[in-house]
Amino acid sequence: MPEPAPLRTEDALDELVNQFADPMSFLRELVQNALDAGSSEVEISVGWQGGDAGPGVAVTLVEDWGVGMTREIIETRLTRLFSSDKDGDKTKIGKFGIGFVSVFAIGPDAVCVDTSRDGQSWRVLFDVGRRFELRRLDMPVDGTKVRVYKSMDRGEYDAFVARARQVVEYWCRHSRGEIRFDGQLVNRPLDLDAPCRVVADDGFSRIVVGHPADGRSFFGFYNGGLTLLEGGERYLPGLAFKVSSPHLEHTLTRDSIIEDAGFDRVMQSLRRTVSGPLEQRTFELLEGQLASGRGESLRYLYGAARWHAQHGRLPTVANRAVFRSPSGSAITVARVQGRHRERLVLLAKVRSPMTDALEQAGFTVIDASVDEVVPVLARVAADSATLHLVEERFAMPLLARADEEGRWAPLARAVSLLLTDWGAKVSSVELAHFDYPGSSIAGFLAITQRQLGELTPRDEIEQLGTGMFSRRRLLVINADHPAVAPLLRLAAREPEFAAYSLVKSFFVGTQLDPEVDGRLVDCAARRRWQTKSMR
Numbered sequence: 001m002p003e004p005a006p007l008r009t010e011d012a013l014d015e016l017v018n019q020f021a022d023p024m025s026f027l028r029e030l031v032q033n034a035l036d037a038g039s040s041e042v043e044i045s046v047g048w049q050g051g052d053a054g055p056g057v058a059v060t061l062v063e064d065w066g067v068g069m070t071r072e073i074i075e076t077r078l079t080r081l082f083s084s085d086k087d088g089d090k091t092k093i094g095k096f097g098i099g100f101v102s103v104f105a106i107g108p109d110a111v112c113v114d115t116s117r118d119g120q121s122w123r124v125l126f127d128v129g130r131r132f133e134l135r136r137l138d139m140p141v142d143g144t145k146v147r148v149y150k151s152m153d154r155g156e157y158d159a160f161v162a163r164a165r166q167v168v169e170y171w172c173r174h175s176r177g178e179i180r181f182d183g184q185l186v187n188r189p190l191d192l193d194a195p196c197r198v199v200a201d202d203g204f205s206r207i208v209v210g211h212p213a214d215g216r217s218f219f220g221f222y223n224g225g226l227t228l229l230e231g232g233e234r235y236l237p238g239l240a241f242k243v244s245s246p247h248l249e250h251t252l253t254r255d256s257i258i259e260d261a262g263f264d265r266v267m268q269s270l271r272r273t274v275s276g277p278l279e280q281r282t283f284e285l286l287e288g289q290l291a292s293g294r295g296e297s298l299r300y301l302y303g304a305a306r307w308h309a310q311h312g313r314l315p316t317v318a319n320r321a322v323f324r325s326p327s328g329s330a331i332t333v334a335r336v337q338g339r340h341r342e343r344l345v346l347l348a349k350v351r352s353p354m355t356d357a358l359e360q361a362g363f364t365v366i367d368a369s370v371d372e373v374v375p376v377l378a379r380v381a382a383d384s385a386t387l388h389l390v391e392e393r394f395a396m397p398l399l400a401r402a403d404e405e406g407r408w409a410p411l412a413r414a415v416s417l418l419l420t421d422w423g424a425k426v427s428s429v430e431l432a433h434f435d436y437p438g439s440s441i442a443g444f445l446a447i448t449q450r451q452l453g454e455l456t457p458r459d460e461i462e463q464l465g466t467g468m469f470s471r472r473r474l475l476v477i478n479a480d481h482p483a484v485a486p487l488l489r490l491a492a493r494e495p496e497f498a499a500y501s502l503v504k505s506f507f508v509g510t511q512l513d514p515e516v517d518g519r520l521v522d523c524a525a526r527r528r529w530q531t532k533s534m535r
Helices: 009-018 023-036 071-078 099-106 154-172 261-292 298-310 333-337 353-360 373-380 402-422 484-491 495-507 514-534
Strands: 041-050 055-064 110-117 120-126 132-136 144-153 178-181 196-201 206-211 218-223 226-231 240-244 344-348 364-367 386-389 426-433 446-449 473-478
Touching: 023 041, 023 055, 023 099, 023 144, 023 154, 023 226, 041 154, 055 154, 071 110, 071 120, 071 132, 099 144, 144 154, 154 178, 154 226, 196 261, 196 298, 206 261, 206 298, 240 261, 261 298, 298 373, 333 364, 333 373, 344 353, 344 373, 353 364, 364 373, 373 386, 402 426, 402 473, 402 484, 402 495, 402 514, 484 495, 495 514
Parallel strands: 041 178, 218 240, 344 364, 344 386, 426 473
Antiparallel strands: 041 055, 055 144, 110 120, 110 144, 120 132, 196 206, 206 240, 218 226, 446 473
């Protein structure tokens, strides 16, 4: 079996050059090398040598003020593939010793490296074939200066400059040193556009995590502030975070991140930050917003609280008053999770006389005018209480004014007599108002209650018994119902017929059938005949 052909250096170099998904990422690699060399600042500029049109040369200059290189370093590291002193040193970003090779990804005509160290000053010239020549310089160089020459026309140059700026801003915007492109500062603090966020910094790794204002998930991994990988929902959907840590490393191709033990340590720290400081900060801000009475951020903050509620039982925020009643009283997470009257938590979109009465009766009533409140409550109250809208569980009419009683007395008396004749256990017939903000019975013609104006469970408002053991209830007529005004007028002339119309309408859908209707007609006719006979 023939031996495989030996790997030529040119082939290895070609493979390294072609591995970069974006040829312009050579700028990132040069910045990375500069920072590893101890430079606190890096200057990048792109110049043009040529006329206003036609062919010319773009000259990309990357300058740093680091420790520079001696001849030994140049010959053993800069120009020798896969030779690096960075392995095992967590203060360095680069790996594999191939960062400088990236300058050939754009197919330059020439590359010039000027550098000084330990009293030595050198120039390394690379031609279009990637062959290099080493020359001694008479004048010292402060740090290292790399010039990359590339032939192009003026239109290509303008696009090249725009792309170069874009690449530097993307890959270097959070770097630990000062990075300038054509004199403008590129890098900025590692931070997020998230009103609710926290920062964790152990002196080695820095984590910024929060709830994005626009709701769009984001992740960013960095080493020394240089971008390794950014994306959307891959890691913590619903959150935005940036992590810069020497535990993070990019792949050989620089297009992804290595998910190794170091990566796992970073992610564990990130999750602890989310379940601890970020959760506490979220509920702290929510509590403060509720206490201040300003509601501009409530929807956002309840959305953030919803995320934490869906991912845990919130043990660290039990005493936070992050809910309020319709009347404005503070309600803590612990109260929602604790004992409740009838194991019930009620939700109200608006404050009303009924919600006030429920609060006074000891019920837990939550202001649910912000839609995001309900999912948070659902999680908080899981296994400890049930959630219901106020209008689903209770009804409460408002008492009529004294001056209203006289004009509706004929109708009330006729209805009371008809129901009594029919056999209902009715104590009296009253008039009340059903139509007010938050009312659950605005559309009802009438309801029944044990006492006028009390809080009544919704499943009892149509009860009207006839049996021996049935309790007497009063019938409450809705003064605001559109059918009542005509019946009041009719009652002045034909009270029995007005009473029959009202009772029949009340029975529709519950106990009205031909037999009941017939008995009501018979009772109303008998009562009318008796009334006429007495006149």
